[in-house]
Amino acid sequence: xxxxxxxxxxxxxxxxxxxxxxxxxxxxxxxxxxxxxxxxxxxxxxxxxxxxxxxxxxxxxxxxxxxxxxxxxxxxxxxxxxxxxxxxxxxxxxxxxxxxxxxxxxxxxxxxxxxxxxxxxxxxxxxxxxxxxxxxxxxxxxxxxxxxxxxxxx
Amino acid sequence: xxxxxxxxxxxxxxxxxxxxxxxxxxxxxxxxxxxxxxxxxxxxxxxxxxxxxxxxxxxxxxxxxxxxxxxxxxxxxxxxxxxxxxxxxxxxxxxxxxxxxxxxxxxxxxxxxxxxxxxxxxxxxxxxxxxxxxxxxxxxxxxxxxxxxxxxxxxxxxxxxxxxxxxxxxxxxxxxxxxxxxxxxxxxxxxxxxxxxxxxxxxxxxxxxxxxxxxxxxxxxxxxxxxxxxxxxxxxxxxxxxxxxxxxxxxxxxxxxxxxxxxxxxxxxxxxxxxxxxxxxxxxxxxxxxxxxxxxxxxxxxxxxxxxxxxxxxxxxxxxxxxxxxxxxxxxxxxxxxxxxxxxxxxxxxxxxxxxxxxxxxxxxxxxxxxxxxxxxxxxxxxxxxxxxxxxxxxxxxxxxxxxxxxxxxxxxxxxxxxxxxxxxxxxxxxxxxxxxxxxxxxxxxxxxxxxxxxxxxxxxxxxxxxxxxxxxxxxxxxxxxxxxxxxxxxxxxxxxxxxxxxxxxxxxxxxxxxxxxxxxxxxxxxxxxxxxxxxxxxxxxxxxxxxxxxxxxxxxxxxxxxxxxxxxxxxxxxxxxxxxxxxxxxxxxxxxxxxxxxxxxxxxxxxxxxxxxxxxxxxxxxxxxxxxxxxxxxxxxxxxxxxxxxxxxxxxxxxxxxxxxxxxxxxxxxxxxxxxxxxxxxxxxxxxxxxxxxxxxxxxxxxxxxxxxxxxxxxxxxxxxxxxxxxxxxxxxxxxxxxxxxxxxxxxxxxxxxxxxxxxxxxxxxxxxxxxxxxx
Numbered sequence: 001x002x003x004x005x006x007x008x009x010x011x012x013x014x015x016x017x018x019x020x021x022x023x024x025x026x027x028x029x030x031x032x033x034x035x036x037x038x039x040x041x042x043x044x045x046x047x048x049x050x051x052x053x054x055x056x057x058x059x060x061x062x063x064x065x066x067x068x069x070x071x072x073x074x075x076x077x078x079x080x081x082x083x084x085x086x087x088x089x090x091x092x093x094x095x096x097x098x099x100x101x102x103x104x105x106x107x108x109x110x111x112x113x114x115x116x117x118x119x120x121x122x123x124x125x126x127x128x129x130x131x132x133x134x135x136x137x138x139x140x141x142x143x144x145x146x147x148x149x150x151x152x153x154x
Numbered sequence: 155x156x157x158x159x160x161x162x163x164x165x166x167x168x169x170x171x172x173x174x175x176x177x178x179x180x181x182x183x184x185x186x187x188x189x190x191x192x193x194x195x196x197x198x199x200x201x202x203x204x205x206x207x208x209x210x211x212x213x214x215x216x217x218x219x220x221x222x223x224x225x226x227x228x229x230x231x232x233x234x235x236x237x238x239x240x241x242x243x244x245x246x247x248x249x250x251x252x253x254x255x256x257x258x259x260x261x262x263x264x265x266x267x268x269x270x271x272x273x274x275x276x277x278x279x280x281x282x283x284x285x286x287x288x289x290x291x292x293x294x295x296x297x298x299x300x301x302x303x304x305x306x307x308x309x310x311x312x313x314x315x316x317x318x319x320x321x322x323x324x325x326x327x328x329x330x331x332x333x334x335x336x337x338x339x340x341x342x343x344x345x346x347x348x349x350x351x352x353x354x355x356x357x358x359x360x361x362x363x364x365x366x367x368x369x370x371x372x373x374x375x376x377x378x379x380x381x382x383x384x385x386x387x388x389x390x391x392x393x394x395x396x397x398x399x400x401x402x403x404x405x406x407x408x409x410x411x412x413x414x415x416x417x418x419x420x421x422x423x424x425x426x427x428x429x430x431x432x433x434x435x436x437x438x439x440x441x442x443x444x445x446x447x448x449x450x451x452x453x454x455x456x457x458x459x460x461x462x463x464x465x466x467x468x469x470x471x472x473x474x475x476x477x478x479x480x481x482x483x484x485x486x487x488x489x490x491x492x493x494x495x496x497x498x499x500x501x502x503x504x505x506x507x508x509x510x511x512x513x514x515x516x517x518x519x520x521x522x523x524x525x526x527x528x529x530x531x532x533x534x535x536x537x538x539x540x541x542x543x544x545x546x547x548x549x550x551x552x553x554x555x556x557x558x559x560x561x562x563x564x565x566x567x568x569x570x571x572x573x574x575x576x577x578x579x580x581x582x583x584x585x586x587x588x589x590x591x592x593x594x595x596x597x598x599x600x601x602x603x604x605x606x607x608x609x610x611x612x613x614x615x616x617x618x619x620x621x622x623x624x625x626x627x628x629x630x631x632x633x634x635x636x637x638x639x640x641x642x643x644x645x646x647x648x649x650x651x652x653x654x655x656x657x658x659x660x661x662x663x664x665x666x667x668x669x670x671x672x673x674x675x676x677x678x679x680x681x682x683x684x685x686x687x688x689x690x691x692x693x694x695x696x697x698x699x700x701x702x703x704x705x706x707x708x709x710x711x712x713x714x715x716x717x718x719x720x721x722x723x724x725x726x727x728x729x730x731x732x733x734x735x736x737x738x739x740x741x742x743x744x745x746x747x748x749x750x751x752x753x754x755x756x757x758x759x760x761x762x763x764x765x766x767x768x769x770x771x772x773x774x775x776x777x778x779x780x781x782x783x784x785x786x787x788x789x790x791x792x793x794x795x796x797x798x799x800x801x802x803x804x805x806x807x808x809x810x811x812x813x814x815x816x817x818x819x820x821x822x823x824x825x826x827x828x829x830x831x832x833x834x835x836x837x838x839x840x841x842x843x844x845x846x847x848x849x850x851x852x853x854x855x856x857x858x859x860x861x862x863x864x865x866x867x868x869x870x871x872x873x874x875x876x877x878x879x880x881x882x883x884x885x886x887x888x889x890x891x892x893x894x895x896x897x898x899x900x901x902x903x904x905x906x907x908x909x910x911x912x913x914x915x916x917x918x919x920x921x922x923x924x925x926x927x928x929x930x931x
Binding site: 027032033034036037038039040041043044046073074075077078083087090091092094096097098099100101102103106125126128129131132133134135136137138139140141142 | 177179180182183184185186187188189190191192193195196349350351352353354400401402403404405436437647648649650820821823824827828829830831832853854855859860861862863865868
């Protein structure tokens with residue numbers, strides 16, 4: 001079947017089969033490589049994407065479920081060639097270690113701050129709980145989101 | 155001698171650094187936050203074949219027959235290969251050739267590869283694997299290392315199950331115990347742990363036009379992968395080229411067996427079919443097969459005088475290495491060298507056994523046996539303090555290894571880093587006040603929460619020591635525009651090591667960091683720099699980087715001296731400027747000097763080499779100097795234990811580490827946080843379960859690792875007591891913060907509940923058992 005979806009502001013028409021996962025369509029058909037598969041069973045959060053603004057696990061979502069929806073990944077966060085404040089804050093705080101979970105963590109953080117302008121530290125942690133970071137950057141993630149919330153990054 | 159050392163130390167400390175010591179985020183951070191960082195899975199060609207092995211479903215059996223007839227007929231299957239199809243040597247052991255690449259007639263653990271299937275689509279391969287019929291003849295198996303040591307236990311390999319017996323004999327332990335006023339004896343146990351690097355193992359192989367193979371993969375040691383892939387294919391080493399792509403976490407397993415496996419699966423298919431092939435482990439496959447942290451059973455007997463002075467220590471360490479040795483024979487060495495804590499003890503006897511069982515194999519994992527050894531040693535110290543009626547911190551201070559003390563191998567300690575760490579933590583954790591307050595809280599409370607505070611101290615023998623030749627190669631070149639390239643087979647997989655090496659090169663050349671870039675590790679471009687393990691890149695690799703860069707600087711100095719018209723010893727390289735130290739206004743840019751060097755035909759390409767002084771110890775007594783220097787750490791953990799649910803919350807970690815030299819404060823922050831949180835997982839959550847050899851914990855739903863809500867507050871302090879072996883005095887640090895948390899946290903839980911803790915992880919079921927025992931006493 002053919003579905004339409006919008007990825008990072010670009011409209012696509014994709015030929016797919018009903019059983020295909022969103023992560024595979026994004027990575028293999030549309031070349032969106034930031035979306036990482038860490039477990040394939042919805043436990044690690046590394047494949048998180050925004051679907052109409054809500055963080056979703058693209059390994060648990062059928063591509064057909066994204067029909068007509070807007071998908072955002074870290075590839076779509078830069079504006080006019082400038083990094084999103086979250087991207088800057090993740091760099092500044094030293095949150096990047098191996099880098100594999102970083103796209104998922106940034107996407108989950110974006111989902112949070114878009115929904116709620118001033119989340120508490122506790123809310124930030126609860127949101128980020130959905131992404132596993134084995135390098136242990138959790139407190140840097142939290143600090144990065146806090147910096148953005150408080151306007152400490154341009 | 156002491157005076158000379160002090161002078162050296164002062165000299166090192168007074169050096170005016172420009173780049174070293176500045177906080178620099180990982181050099182590839184920008185790529186990571188924009189999604190451009192290229193991991194192997196992001197580089198697959200469109201017509202790639204998918205490869206996956208058929209794995210055993212039983213832990214110990216003879217393979218009587220494998221029937222591929224149904225599997226063969228699945229559309230899209232391109233090839234099925236067994237050991238008979240291996241052109242070279244059927245072995246994939248990373249150090250010891252005891253592990254068949256594909257099982258021949260026997261499997262020794264659950265999940266062992268017996269054949270590989272290649273197909274056009276991953277679904278076809280998975281379907282085919284499901285249709286393979288294997289006829290096994292089950293063999294008696296052994297899953298408990300203590301059972302496995304018995305003479306009549308089922309044998310995992312042809313020889314006995316004890317693959318190494320390591321000894322420490324210092325002083326006279328019997329006499330020591332006779333002099334003791336107090337003797338305690340306890341047995342401690344840890345579990346298998348999986349460090350689960352976020353990116354599961356992946357290897358992509360493509361045939362070259364000249365009959366060779368190129369592998370791209372997620373790994374720590376490209377040269378180990380090259381060695382084994384070439385041997386399996388029966389090719390000369392130079393016909394196999396291995397490139398490390400961005401690697402999503404290593405933690406040890408990616409220096410071990412599984413990165414070899416995936417690259418070799420893919421390479422064998424590429425070799426047979428002439429097409430590109432990729433082998434990607436699923437999470438469960440990775441968790442079953444990747445090297446685990448060893449399970450240990452440690453018996454400690456400790457004697458002290460009534461004033462707390464340690465007089466005798468006896469340990470027996472039993473290490474379950476699973477069905478293949480992997481690095482088990484080396485992990486037992488590190489464990490035994492650290493088995494009595496960082497204390498000055500005149501009489502020590504220790505026996506360590508590396509034991510084979512039919513569990514999935516354990517190998518290299520961050521900390522390499524030290525977290526288990528310190529858990530047992532530091533718990534023992536708290537039990538001793540209790541018996542003596544002493545404060546556990548005071549007991550440690552009384553016995554600490556200080557400058558001039560002798561370790562359990564009788565090596566002399568050359569600095570006071572540990573005492574400095576201990577002092578900082580003592581003051582900044584508010585130990586005395588909190589210890590008292592929490593005890594009072596626990597006496598008065600009517601609620602379910604009990605509070606505890608515990609301490610642990612460690613020392614960690616640096617880099618390889620007894621684990622191998624501690625050398626490194628780093629190449630540095632400067633192109634005619636003044637851009638600096640650093641090339642080495644040492645790798646970064648999230649450790650920050652690449653950033654550290656670039657900082658060192660920038661420091662030595664006096665250029666800004668943006669002028670320096672790291673090339674991807676590629677076996678066709680560099681020589682084997684030794685393995686990227688044992689936290690050795692900044693300390694040891696840094697020395698090689700220093701050497702390469704300073705050779706280039708010395709060459710450029712002559713050129714600059716002529717340009718500036720001053721003697722070459724007055725030429726200074728700093729932040730991209732090159733000037734006369736006596737007249738800083740007399741200056742040229744680094745680029746101008748480089749361009750002049752090219753004009754006169756100088757080659758600006760140098761290889762830096764460093765090898766740490768060899769370490770020696772006696773195999774029979776363990777006495778000698780197994781390490782060139784030590785990293786030290788002291789840590790206080792504060793916990794809240796819910797006696798109704800059994801949940802442990804780690805509230806705060808206050809720690810100090812002596813890192814020798816701070817090369818990159820941001821890198822060290824990352825490493826301290828990451829190690830602390832990973833160590834906390836080992837203390838309270840992570841438990842890799844084999845049930846009769848079958849793995850029950852093969853995903854994050856059954857194997858729980860810390861999340862953002864579990865992170866404790868982390869307060870840390872870095873001390874610089876330079877060591878003799880590392881770059882600018884740097885000590886090993888990548889692994890070390892993972893070592894103290896199991897000990898400190900379990901001591902805090904023991905304090906909260908008032909009962910001994912002898913087993914980790916402290917999962918709720920175990921905590922509730924402790925609560926019950928506390929109620930009974």
